[in-house]
Structures are given as C-alpha cells and as structure tokens.
Amino acid sequence: MKALIALLLMLASAPVFAQSALPPAPYANRQIADPALERKAKALMETIRCLTCQSQSIADSNASMAGDMRSEIRERIMHGEQPEAIRTWLISRYGDWVSYEPTAAPILWPLWAAPLVLLGLGLLLLRGRIKKKARS
Amino acid sequence: MRKLLIWLPLVLFLGFIALFASGLFQPDDRIIHSRLVGQPLPAFSLPAAASDRPPLASAQLATGQPRLLNTFASWCVPCAAEAPQLEALQKAGAQIDGIAIRDARADVDAFLKRNGNPYARIGLDARSAVQIALGSSGVPETFIIDGKGRIAYQHIGDIRADDVPMILDRLRAAQ
Numbered sequence: 001m002k003a004l005i006a007l008l009l010m011l012a013s014a015p016v017f018a019q020s021a022l023p024p025a026p027y028a029n030r031q032i033a034d035p036a037l038e039r040k041a042k043a044l045m046e047t048i049r050c051l052t053c054q055s056q057s058i059a060d061s062n063a064s065m066a067g068d069m070r071s072e073i074r075e076r077i078m079h080g081e082q083p084e085a086i087r088t089w090l091i092s093r094y095g096d097w098v099s100y101e102p103t104a105a106p107i108l109w110p111l112w113a114a115p116l117v118l119l120g121l122g123l124l125l126l127r128g129r130i131k132k133k134a135r136s
Numbered sequence: 137m138r139k140l141l142i143w144l145p146l147v148l149f150l151g152f153i154a155l156f157a158s159g160l161f162q163p164d165d166r167i168i169h170s171r172l173v174g175q176p177l178p179a180f181s182l183p184a185a186a187s188d189r190p191p192l193a194s195a196q197l198a199t200g201q202p203r204l205l206n207t208f209a210s211w212c213v214p215c216a217a218e219a220p221q222l223e224a225l226q227k228a229g230a231q232i233d234g235i236a237i238r239d240a241r242a243d244v245d246a247f248l249k250r251n252g253n254p255y256a257r258i259g260l261d262a263r264s265a266v267q268i269a270l271g272s273s274g275v276p277e278t279f280i281i282d283g284k285g286r287i288a289y290q291h292i293g294d295i296r297a298d299d300v301p302m303i304l305d306r307l308r309a310a311q
Contacts, residue, residue: 022238025263051168051273064238065273068264093271095171 027074028067034078041074044083047100048073048090057100170271170290177205177285178269182259185236185244192233192259198285202310203231204303205279206255207267209239210247212275218294219251225295226254228304234258237267237275278303282310 032038042059048069050061058066058073076086090098102108172178181193197203206222208215226232234255236244244258261267270279272290280289280303288310295303 022240022262054166065264065267068238069268071263072265072268090268091171093171093268094168094273097168 022064024064024067025071027071029070030074032074032078037077038074040083041070041077044077044086045070045073048087049098049100051094051098167292168271168273169292170287172271173287173290175287177279177281177287178266180259180266180269182235182261182266185234185239185241185258185260186248186253186255187241187245189234189253189255189258192235192257194285196257197233197281198283199231200283201231202280202282202288202307203233204307205233205235205281206276207235207237207261207270207272207278208276209237210243211239212237214294215276216247216251218276219254221295221297221300222254223252224297224300225303228300230304230307231256235261235266237261237264280306280310 032041045059046057048058050056050058050063050066051069052063052065053061056066058069073086077083087099087101096103096105102111104112177194177197179194182191184191197205204225208218222232232254234257236258239260239262241260244260248255259266267273267275270277270287274292276294278291278295279287280291282288289306291299291303
C-alpha cells in the first residue's frame with residue numbers, strides 16, 4: 001500500500017518539475033516578420049506536442065520548454081527549412097508521439113480504414129432497411 | 137443468428153470493462169524516451185556554465201572511455217536531490233560532464249557551491265537547444281556516452297541511491 005502511494009505521488013510529481021526564471025528564447029513569443037513564414041511555422045507548431053504538459057500543442061503551452069521549441073521551429077523556418085523536415089527531425093528524437101499528425105505507419109492503418117469500414121457498414125444497414133420496407 | 141446477436145452488447149460491455157481494468161492496473165508509461173539511444177550524440181558546442189569549469193562540446197565526449205552526461209538545472213529540485221548520487225558515481229571513477237538547461241552562470245555557481253560539483257566540464261544550454269537535439273524532455277537526465285561518442289543509455293529522472301550500482305554496471309558495459 002505504501003509503495004502504491006509512493007508510486008502515485010511519483011507519477012504526480014513528474015510533470016511538476018519547476019520551470020526556470022530565464023527569459024524566453026528570442027522567437028518563443030515573437031512572430032516571424034514575414035507573415036507567410038509565420039503561417040508555416042504556426043501550422044507546424046499546432047501539430048507538435050508539448051513534452052512537459054503532454055496534452056497541449058507547443059503553440060498553446062506556456063511551458064518554458066514549449067517556448068524553446070517554438071523558437072527553434074521559427075528559426076529553422078526562417079533559415080528555409082521545410083516544416084515536414086523539422087517534424088521528421090523532432091520525430092527522430094522523440095518518436096511519433098511528439099507529432100499530432102497521424103503518419104502512414106502500419107499501426108495506424110485501422111485508423112485510416114475506420115471511416116471506410118463504418119461507411120460500408122452503414123450502407124449494408126441501409127440496404128437491409130430498404131429491402132425490408134420494399135417487402136412490407 | 138438473432139439469438140447470438142442479442143449477446144453482442146453484453147460482450148462489448150465486458151470487453152470495455154476488461155480494457156478499462158487493464159488500464160487501471162497497468163498505467164500508461166508517460167515517460168518519453170529518447171530515440172537517439174544507440175545512435176551517435178548530436179554535435180553541439182556550448183559555452184561554459186560555471187566559472188570554474190571549462191565549456192563542453194560533443195567532440196569532448198568521444199574520448200575512448202565511456203562518460204556520463206548529466207543534464208541539470210539550478211532551478212530543478214530533483215537535481216539537487218541527485219547530487220549525492222553523482223558524487224558517489226564520481227568517487228567510484230565515473231567521468232561526469234554536465235549540461236545546465238535554461239540557466240545562468242551565477243545561479244549554476246551557487247547551485248554547485250550548495251550541492252557539490254562532480255562535473256569535469258559544464259556546458260550552458262540557455263535555450264534548451266541541445267536538450268531538444270538529445271530527445272530529452274526534462275531535467276535531470278543522465279546519458280551514458282560510450283568511447284565512440286554514441287549514446288548507450290538514457291536515465292530519465294534523478295538517480296536514486298539504489299540506481300548507482302546499475303549506472304556503474306552500464307558504464308562498464310559501454311566500454
């Protein structure tokens with residue numbers, strides 16, 4: 001029981017690691033001057049998961065690490081890097097987990113197939129209903 | 137067919153119960169492990185984080201001997217709790233380099249004065265750039281870097297007293 005409580009406390013404590021008092025990185029909260037580049041950066045930031053808060057994108061998070069990641073992304077975009085290249089670079093560090101955009105990995109095939117399967121089931125159901133109605 | 141179908145909702149219901157119960161007893165692993173374990177350390181070159189320690193570059197970690205690379209911060213409470221274990225590792229012969237994340241030199245100096253300084257070199261990563269390049273998501277974390285500069289192991293969170301022998305074993309294994 002004691003071990004369980006300790007475990008629960010540990011789980012709760014992990015995300016509460018303190019934040020630093022250092023000012024944010026240069027492009028954490030500042031937009032890129034070129035609106036087209038800023039749109040590109042923003043679209044990417046909205047699909048990158050915050051590592052310390054876990055249920056927010058880095059665009060929505062106030063965590064200092066999310067700010068550092070925003071700055072990193074904006075600076076890379078300004079240097080001409082493509083958003084998908086930056087996403088690949090992040091995934092090579094943190095795994096698919098860091099991206100909200102589903103990939104075509106085999107484990108996600110059911111996800112992509114689900115709409116078709118459900119549509120097919122709906123059509124079958126509909127056909128059954130229509131047949132029944134036609135008979136009666 | 138219809139007779140069997142009538143049991144379907146119950147079966148689904150029991151299935152969901154089983155799913156939720158398994159989730160309760162085996163909570164999700166929320167720790168994000170770096171994908172770089174087994175791969176070369178990304179190249180970096182950081183300025184000195186402390187007044188009395190030289191700066192740190194990735195090339196200095198591939199010395200033919202395995203080393204520990206510890207990320208910490210003066211504002212991080214578990215990092216202070218980890219200090220005695222780092223000292224014990226150093227006493228046992230481990231070479232330790234540090235990266236101070238989102239920190240300032242005066243704060244690092246004060247932190248080291250308070251908690252001891254087991255580091256050979258300390259780099260200052262003021263904007264978490266190296267932390268992100270390492271695939272690390274918090275402090276403290278400790279990486280074992282083998283002699284060729286590859287990441288052999290990532291320890292997430294503070295090193296507890298009973299982790300010390302395991303870290304030393306892995307350090308020897310990374311030879």
